Amino acid sequence: MPDGGTVIDPAHSAVSFAAWHTMLGKMCGRFTSFSGQVLTGEQFPDFSVTISVDLGSVSTGVDERDECIRSIGILDVARYPTMTYRSTGLCDYGGPFVLEGWLTVHGVTRFVPLELEVALRDGSDADGGTRCGFRAIGTINLGDFGVGINVAAPGGVLVSDEVELQLAIYQTLIGSGDGGQDPAE
Secondary structure (H helix, E strand, O other): OOOOEEEOOOHHOEEEEEEEEEEEEEEEEEHHHHHHHHEEOOOOOOOEEEEEEHHEEOOOOOOHHHHHHHHOOOOOOOOOEEEEEEEEEEEOOOOOOEEEEEEOOOEEEEEEEEEEEOOOOOOOOOOOOOOEEEEEEEEEHHHOOOOOOOOOOOOOOOEEEEEEEEEEEEEOOOEEEEEEOOOOO
């Protein structure tokens, strides 16, 4: 991995989620507005991620459902507009790498480990920049963050408390390509 700081390229990245809906299938969605930075060192474990997600940008493909998710009854984005993740370390437990860190949702911060897959590409891209990417996946319980959406439905609940989060991040090394500019600026 290149040594230095990288910025997240939002045009090639995604922050998404999936939850059981009526216990029959998964409801999937994404957040269309987010930003962050990835810091790397000379060694692979010297890796940290900070990401901030605009919760008002939720998109499930159904406007009425998106408004319900943004409402005071679920995410309350008027009061809690962002979700943040700040990693504290990268661990190798003999399986997939685990990105450990703190997730803040709805004003509550909890420790959340994410399984990590990394795609490394040393060298230059078509713009002369150095890029790399990763995918991090974890499951949270919304009740742990004070978010309750367990409305009773035949055969179970309308939407499960357990939600899978996925970060699919593509990043550019700061100072490489594009005239050495931070693409976020």
